[in-house]
Amino acid sequence: MCDQTFLAITFGPCDNCSQNKPLMNIYLKNEPINYCSLCVELMACQGLAKGETTNTLKAESESLKAKLEEERAKLHDVELHQVAEKIEALGQFVMKTRRTLKGHGNKVLCMDWCRDKRRIVSSSQDGKVIVWDAYTTNKEHAVTMPCTWVMACAYAPSGCAVACGGLDNKCSVYPLSLDKNENLAAKKKSVAMHTNYLSSCSFTNSDMQILTSSGDGTCALWDVESGQLLQSFHGHSADVLSLHLAPSETGNTFVSGGCDKKANVWDMRSGQNVQSFETHESDINSVKYYPSGDAFATGSDDATCRLYDLRADREVAIYSRDSIIFGASSVDFSLSGRLLFAGYNDYSINVWDVLKGTRVAILFGHENRVSTVRVSPDGTAFCSGSWDNTLRIWA
Amino acid sequence: MSSNSNLTTMKRTVEQLKLEASVDRIKVSQAAADLQQYCLQNASKDALLVGVPAASNPFREPRSCALL
Numbered sequence: 001m002c003d004q005t006f007l008a009i010t011f012g013p014c015d016n017c018s019q020n021k022p023l024m025n026i027y028l029k030n031e032p033i034n035y036c037s038l039c040v041e042l043m044a045c046q047g048l049a050k051g052e053t054t055n056t057l058k059a060e061s062e063s064l065k066a067k068l069e070e071e072r073a074k075l076h077d078v079e080l081h082q083v084a085e086k087i088e089a090l091g092q093f094v095m096k097t098r099r100t101l102k103g104h105g106n107k108v109l110c111m112d113w114c115r116d117k118r119r120i121v122s123s124s125q126d127g128k129v130i131v132w133d134a135y136t137t138n139k140e141h142a143v144t145m146p147c148t149w150v151m152a153c154a155y156a157p158s159g160c161a162v163a164c165g166g167l168d169n170k171c172s173v174y175p176l177s178l179d180k181n182e183n184l185a186a187k188k189k190s191v192a193m194h195t196n197y198l199s200s201c202s203f204t205n206s207d208m209q210i211l212t213s214s215g216d217g218t219c220a221l222w223d224v225e226s227g228q229l230l231q232s233f234h235g236h237s238a239d240v241l242s243l244h245l246a247p248s249e250t251g252n253t254f255v256s257g258g259c260d261k262k263a264n265v266w267d268m269r270s271g272q273n274v275q276s277f278e279t280h281e282s283d284i285n286s287v288k289y290y291p292s293g294d295a296f297a298t299g300s301d302d303a304t305c306r307l308y309d310l311r312a313d314r315e316v317a318i319y320s321r322d323s324i325i326f327g328a329s330s331v332d333f334s335l336s337g338r339l340l341f342a343g344y345n346d347y348s349i350n351v352w353d354v355l356k357g358t359r360v361a362i363l364f365g366h367e368n369r370v371s372t373v374r375v376s377p378d379g380t381a382f383c384s385g386s387w388d389n390t391l392r393i394w395a
Numbered sequence: 396m397s398s399n400s401n402l403t404t405m406k407r408t409v410e411q412l413k414l415e416a417s418v419d420r421i422k423v424s425q426a427a428a429d430l431q432q433y434c435l436q437n438a439s440k441d442a443l444l445v446g447v448p449a450a451s452n453p454f455r456e457p458r459s460c461a462l463l
Contacts (some may be wrong), residue, residue: 057406061405062407071420078424084427097456103421135454292434295426312425316426316430339443380443380453380454
């Protein structure tokens with residue numbers, strides 16, 4: 001496990017010693033301060049009250065954790081599926097593969113829809129990133145990355161660029177041109193730099209900023225034009241595998257999930273971890289916000305998907321069956337949030353009724369693990385990518 | 396130095412837990428009711444839930460035999 005802490009590359013005068021040094025953004029009683037690392041260490045030594053040792057601090061953190069659980073349990077008066085008993089059950093679902101996108105030479109690892117509801121970008125293990133027209137299944141652009149295992153790709157909100165990254169530890173942005181003959185690789189812009197693989201990336205509401213998560217345990221917000229680090233998010237103790245931005249227009253929070261079994265909610269402006277949930281029994285592979293922004297779902301290697309409500313500050317539903325023993329690699333909600341689509345490592349996609357907690361359909365078709373599932377922006381279809389080298393559009 | 400950084404980490408964990416404990420929470424019954432309400436309000440717009448006629452869904456090829 002990589003023990004490196006990713007230090008923020010903000011550089012400037014330290015609040016304490018006034019020397020120009022790389023600064024660590026930390027919090028004292030919710031006040032952000034910028035100290036250089038030397039001053040942080042000195043302060044930690046002086047800040048210890050009489051008799052405070054590792055043991056007393058450990059005991060304090062244990063008692064705080066217990067208190068937190070107690071507070072959360074007090075409000076747990078009913079289960080979500082009990083509240084949902086009165087609503088009608090969903091009818092039979094007929095969802096079939098409507099398009100199969102073939103063209104990747106190796107496992108498809110990630111995909112994203114364009115806001116025009118028609119174009120898709122997908123990335124694969126062999127380093128290829130392809131932009132498709134989902135209606136016609138034509139390939140519009142193809143780029144070969146210099147690295148293999150391109151685990152993350154994202155479409156820019158304007159539809160004019162795509163971002164991707166993976167084992168190269170970077171996130172690169174490629175502007176898409178209308179001229180098919182133009183070499184896209186020539187215009188590539190390296191935006192993010194991590195100290196381990198890039199697991200996920202997403203543009204914020206504009207083309208100007210990108211949020212990334214990495215195997216080095218951190219998430220970071222970058223300015224695309226200058227490549228500058230705007231904010232870094234520390235708090236995970238292992239690889240961060242997935243992130244998702246809150247859906248609201250004014251929203252400035254995002255959720256991330258990682259190999260430390262925790263899902264953390266972050267405030268983008270302050271870099272603060274505002275809520276944390278640890279009920280999964282294994283790595284969290286995927287996190288997605290509920291369309292209203294008040295909850296989020298996670299898919300994990302423990303073969304369950306779970307729903308966490310942000311305002312109740314706890315897990316409110318588990319989507320699992322004894323017959324499902326393979327991990328869920330990717331989850332996404334339908335437009336109204338009633339359905340949860342989850343892709344599993346047993347090659348199937350399960351469709352869950354979010355409110356009642358029951359499974360409404362299983363979709364077969366892929367011949368290898370399903371690595372990514374995303375619903376289109378207008379909710380008319382969803383796309384799944386798999387290790388069988390294909391993508392399928394279901395409707 | 397490592398013992399100092401352990402202490403720093405522990406102090407930060409304690410501060411973080413204090414922050415998390417002070418979050419305002421609502422009851423699960425209320426949160427569940429709100430989630431349910433959002434679902435029901437938007438259910439009619441959800442094409443994957445209610446299904447749209449084949450003609451208006453760009454991904455479904457219009458099959459004239461089936462429609463007739």
